[in-house]
Amino acid sequence: MSRKQKKNLVRIIVAAVIFAGGFFVPKTEETFSFLWFLRLGVFLAAYLTAGFDVLWKAVRNIAHGHVFDENFLMSLASIGAMIIGEYSEGTAVMIFYQTGELFQSIAVGKSRKSISDMVDLSPDYANVERNGEVFEVEPDEVAVGEIIVIKPGEKVPLDGVVVFGSSGLNTAALTGESALRDVTTGDEVLSGSVNTSGLLKIRTTSEFSNSTAAKILELVENSAENKAKTENFITRFARVYTPIVVIGAVLLGVVPPLFDGNWSEWIYRALTFLVVSCPCALVISVPLSFFGGIGGASRRGIMIKGANYLEELARARTFVFDKTGTLTKGSFEVATIVPEEISEEELLGMCAAAEKISNHPIAKSIVNAAEKRALKINAECAEEIAGYGVKAVISGREICVGNARFMEKIGVPVKNADTVGTVIFCACEGKYAGRIIVRDEPKENAAAALKKLSELGADRKIMLTGDRKNAAEAVAKTLGIDEVRAELLPDGKVAAVEEIYATKSPKTALCFVGDGMNDAPSLARADVGIAMGALGSDAAIEAADIVLMNDNIESVPLAVKIARKTHRIVTENIVFALAVKVAVLVLTAFGIGNMWAAVFADVGVSVIAIINAMRAMRTNKL
Amino acid sequence: MKKTFKLIDLDCANCAAKMEDAIKKIDGVKSATVSFMTQKMTIEADDERFDEIVKLAVKACKKVEPDCEVVVK
Numbered sequence: 295m296s297r298k299q300k301k302n303l304v305r306i307i308v309a310a311v312i313f314a315g316g317f318f319v320p321k322t323e324e325t326f327s328f329l330w331f332l333r334l335g336v337f338l339a340a341y342l343t344a345g346f347d348v349l350w351k352a353v354r355n356i357a358h359g360h361v362f363d364e365n366f367l368m369s370l371a372s373i374g375a376m377i378i379g380e381y382s383e384g385t386a387v388m389i390f391y392q393t394g395e396l397f398q399s400i401a402v403g404k405s406r407k408s409i410s411d412m413v414d415l416s417p418d419y420a421n422v423e424r425n426g427e428v429f430e431v432e433p434d435e436v437a438v439g440e441i442i443v444i445k446p447g448e449k450v451p452l453d454g455v456v457v458f459g460s461s462g463l464n465t466a467a468l469t470g471e472s473a474l475r476d477v478t479t480g481d482e483v484l485s486g487s488v489n490t491s492g493l494l495k496i497r498t499t500s501e502f503s504n505s506t507a508a509k510i511l512e513l514v515e516n517s518a519e520n521k522a523k524t525e526n527f528i529t530r531f532a533r534v535y536t537p538i539v540v541i542g543a544v545l546l547g548v549v550p551p552l553f554d555g556n557w558s559e560w561i562y563r564a565l566t567f568l569v570v571s572c573p574c575a576l577v578i579s580v581p582l583s584f585f586g587g588i589g590g591a592s593r594r595g596i597m598i599k600g601a602n603y604l605e606e607l608a609r610a611r612t613f614v615f616d617k618t619g620t621l622t623k624g625s626f627e628v629a630t631i632v633p634e635e636i637s638e639e640e641l642l643g644m645c646a647a648a649e650k651i652s653n654h655p656i657a658k659s660i661v662n663a664a665e666k667r668a669l670k671i672n673a674e675c676a677e678e679i680a681g682y683g684v685k686a687v688i689s690g691r692e693i694c695v696g697n698a699r700f701m702e703k704i705g706v707p708v709k710n711a712d713t714v715g716t717v718i719f720c721a722c723e724g725k726y727a728g729r730i731i732v733r734d735e736p737k738e739n740a741a742a743a744l745k746k747l748s749e750l751g752a753d754r755k756i757m758l759t760g761d762r763k764n765a766a767e768a769v770a771k772t773l774g775i776d777e778v779r780a781e782l783l784p785d786g787k788v789a790a791v792e793e794i795y796a797t798k799s800p801k802t803a804l805c806f807v808g809d810g811m812n813d814a815p816s817l818a819r820a821d822v823g824i825a826m827g828a829l830g831s832d833a834a835i836e837a838a839d840i841v842l843m844n845d846n847i848e849s850v851p852l853a854v855k856i857a858r859k860t861h862r863i864v865t866e867n868i869v870f871a872l873a874v875k876v877a878v879l880v881l882t883a884f885g886i887g888n889m890w891a892a893v894f895a896d897v898g899v900s901v902i903a904i905i906n907a908m909r910a911m912r913t914n915k916l
Numbered sequence: 917m918k919k920t921f922k923l924i925d926l927d928c929a930n931c932a933a934k935m936e937d938a939i940k941k942i943d944g945v946k947s948a949t950v951s952f953m954t955q956k957m958t959i960e961a962d963d964e965r966f967d968e969i970v971k972l973a974v975k976a977c978k979k980v981e982p983d984c985e986v987v988v989k
Contacts, residue, residue: 298925351982358979364930399927406953518951519958529933578929578952585953 394897454496470595520600543567586910587860
């Protein structure tokens with residue numbers, strides 16, 4: 295509790311005690327008698343103790359022309375109740391109103407704090423080594439290229455490269471996955487991770503304001519700028535709600551008594567209306583829920599740039615994936631080796647020896663596979679023929695390794711069963727020697743993640759790729775992808791997204807998931823762009839609406855779940871608050887409700903809505 | 917230019933919405949957000965008149981919630 299809150303709490307307690315005392319003074323019908331004055335005096339004392347600041351604010355705001363100010367309306371309602379002789383109710387309204395406000399302020403402060411703790415990546419200090427001595431300084435005082443010391447248990451304050459020591463780093467705060475990353479001299483370390491074991495010295499590579507921790511923090515803090523449609527709607531609604539209820543109160547207090555003459559009864563009902571006229575519960579709980587959802591997501595390594603994206607993601611039913619690096623590992627691996635009249639090893643060794651000179655990822659994967667089997671890979675000479683393959687001389691024999699066109703060019707007939715992946719053929723002395731099939735393997739959990747999305751109602755899951763059609767379709771089939779757009783050139787992806795966009799139902803949203811490498815236009819075009827494994831990649835963080843700090847594709851369904859949960863909580867709060875308020879208004883108009891019910895409809899509903907909103911923060915079990 | 921300011925003692929969500937509204941109406945303000953959750957105000961406005969606009973914005977906030985203090989660095 296802050297000092298201001300403590301002071302208010304004391305005031306409320308004092309007011310409540312005096313208020314309770316008021317009930318010991320017997321009620322008297324005799325106006326202006328001693329007892330009558332005593333009773334009024336006691337309640338008035340309680341009333342003023344509880345509400346003097348509300349009254350003061352009301353006066354001040356009226357002077358500024360804010361007629362529909364909540365302080366003013368509360369003052370009017372309670373003073374009105376006092377005037378018509380309902381001392382206890384008038385006082386109670388004020389005490390409860392203040393209690394509610396206090397509770398609200400504590401609850402909001404608490405949730406705000408726990409959310410900011412969750413994304414607490416920012417280090418408090420850095421140990422910088424200058425002239426052989428270690429000083430503790432503010433992280434933003436450290437220049438690029440200085441040496442900082444990180445003891446076990448400390449947070450890495452700035453990005454840098456290890457120059458001394460080795461340790462395990464816990465990156466949970468960054469990626470949401472509590473996996474230890476072992477680092478040693480020469481490795482890069484990111485700010486925000488926690489040093490768990492050994493002493494590390496690192497040379498900084500960024501200033502604090504440019505460090506990973508500062509950037510993530512900024513991202514989450516700025517998310518409040520992008521307000522959700524629901525929030526804007528509620529604020530607009532609040533602007534008309536209060537005047538409407540106040541006008542209703544005026545009509546209720548004036549029109550019916552003209553007919554039945556029962557002024558005090560109708561005025562009491564009108565005052566009750568005023569108590570319900572504050573839209574606080576709605577206005578407060580909507581942004582609180584979204585903020586909680588964003589905070590909870592960040593703890594799982596999902597950075598959301600604004601409540602509006604959370605809202606869009608909850609509506610997303612069409613998911614478009616970039617294949618390489620998103621659904622697949624993004625690195626080629628040798629899948630099958632089919633030799634012809636020679637051994638597997640011989641074929642692989644020959645191909646690797648030839649491909650060694652090439653920098654192509656496929657060539658590298660073959661070399662890697664050969665090295666893994668500890669094969670000798672030496673060629674006397676080798677020459678790369680662009681667009682075809684490599685021609686080499688190995689142990690005095692002429693070897694050609696390359697694609698089908700290459701074999702056609704040199705006039706070697708090949709065997710090729712239609713297999714998935716990229717096929718590399720080998721010819722030895724002008725004779726077919728076999729083929730190697732290289733594949734970009736799907737991520738282990740990609741199929742599971744897509745299945746989860748289907749369970750969440752994703753009716754179209756589309757994969758974009760530059761691969762050949764049959765290869766792409768085979769991958770899609772194993773993953774559970776519904777549609778494939780294959781053989782796309784890099785700039786064809788946006789066009790594909792555009793085309794899919796045109797065919798989706800306008801009620802749903804389109805979500806694009808990519809790894810942030812050259813798919814920035816698609817990320818921007820989609821309703822929600824999710825960039826994966828973006829830790830350390832500025833371009834992806836810039837272009838995407840939601841940034842996954844880890845490389846785990848299952849974060850996508852998780853993000854959707856968080857979005858849905860948050861959205862559900864927001865809806866619950868809006869429906870609940872409105873329903874209670876409308877119910878109390880109707881009951882009051884018919885004389886069934888009273889001021890106590892109205893206080894509940896105002897303060898009680900706010901409190902319940904706040905407690906409900908705080909549920910959005912809990913994402914651990916999703 | 918775009919700048920963010922801290923708000924101290926911003927106590928009610930409805931006031932934050934009212935402040936935002938009032939700031940948006942100031943001439944020269946391109947966009948403004950007052951976040952009750954982060955207790956921060958962001959103003960984007962013309963460069964030449966920025967300081968003047970900030971002063972007007974602070975005044976507008978005071979008018980809505982006199983107890984709320986804007987930290988102008």
